[in-house]
Amino acid sequence: MVSPTSRPSLVLAHNNLVSASVLLQHALSSHTAVMAFNFTNMEILKGIVAAANEMKCPVILQASASAISYMGMDYLVALVSSAAATSGVPLALHLDHGSSFEICKLCIDSGFTSVMIDASSLDFESNIATTRNVVEYAKEYGVSVEAELGTLFGVEDEVNISLGKARYTDPDEAAIFIERTGIDSLAVAIGTSHGPNKGLRESPSLSIDRLKQIKAKVGEFPLVLHGASSVYEDAVELCNAYGADIKNAHGIKDSDILEAVRNGIAKINVDTDLRIAFTGALRKHLHENRSVIDMRQYLGEATKAVQAVVTRKLSAVAG
Ligand code: G3H
Ligand code: 13P
């Protein structure tokens, strides 16, 4: 049982569980990016870690507040602890889109090595104040902090952002924000959105111009790209062929992501691609094996599909 008052240290327990900033600084200096994958159960976690080991590529494992309440903090931390103990590559455990100081503190106290405080819906000064609070607490434990400036449209952990409210990150504000908060990485809004429906356009494109302007102001600092799923056509078709109804699905081309990495993106967040892969494999297996009731069979297939899509992503972007 993990007590929230005495931070158990996963970091001390396993050298393989590192702060995300260690991975980000390495990515920055080698002009590459670290992939960050969301997980919500043991199968997804195992698929991600198997791919990371196969590709010999460190990754960030991230969980949203709703993923934590679904899995239970103790289960989640114990699973990641086991994954780190047996992993051949470094891993970081990161809170994705933490909406308050309290959830960040809980994660830090529970052994996370990185947190995101997403106060991007607040005004600039309140975003700075909230973020600064989290940084001060996190630093005591060597935990890295990501924050967000600007607004992606789509769904961010139960918060719906309409297109009209979406806002690119302001380059001048980004530089001031980094300086005043002491964060380790900054999520920027440059045209991506969460989920399988990335905008109204056929092929959503990133504003590399805006990214370059931000980079010019912030210098060598790790920038984070949220909403970076490719929403692969073949994966969506497989899902739909076996009963799903995923409409208007468009993602970010891997070539666009590479261009973003060349221009300062050091962390790439992917969740939707894993959801589609998992669901497609599950649907196919159940459809083709109607008498099967042993979940090890269909969840095993879903795990392999997650491993395959993570490998695909790592080869395309971080390989
Ligand atoms: O950025 C949002 C992630 O895709 C997490 O979504 O809150 O449904 O786990 P979730
Ligand atoms: P996708 O929905 O594109 O996978 O984005 C995930 C994400 O940004 C998690 O923070």
Ligand code: ZN
């Ligand atoms: Zn996100």
